Amino acid sequence: MFLQLQGQDQESVAAIRRADLEHASIAPQERALLSLVKLLTQHAYRCQDQDVQEVRDAGWTDPQIAEAVYVTAMFAFFNRVADAFGLEDPHYELMAQPPKPNPKPWVPRDREPGA
Numbered sequence: 001m002f003l004q005l006q007g008q009d010q011e012s013v014a015a016i017r018r019a020d021l022e023h024a025s026i027a028p029q030e031r032a033l034l035s036l037v038k039l040l041t042q043h044a045y046r047c048q049d050q051d052v053q054e055v056r057d058a059g060w061t062d063p064q065i066a067e068a069v070y071v072t073a074m075f076a077f078f079n080r081v082a083d084a085f086g087l088e089d090p091h092y093e094l095m096a097q098p099p100k101p102n103p104k105p106w107v108p109r110d111r112e113p114g115a
Helices: 010-017 028-046 049-057 062-084
Strands: none
Touching: 028 049, 028 062, 049 062
């Protein structure tokens, strides 16, 4: 839902959900960061200095990279806790309604007709 609200097309959302970054229409900078996240998620023990350097070279700062690592680690933690307690997937994606386009563009209050 978040990606759709940010204007991402359905094909890219599906590709990102599958961790198929090659078929997602995302910026090279985002692709670099998500590649690191994918590596950390699937094979954290394989992460090396060069992997982080590639993300830096794509324009991300160390605090931004650290935040991505922290968020990735938190999701892994929550998933492992859920698995340990046998919690089932709540399928939140089924609860979300696709965003409806706003028929009326946003106008600041001081520019509304009659203001």
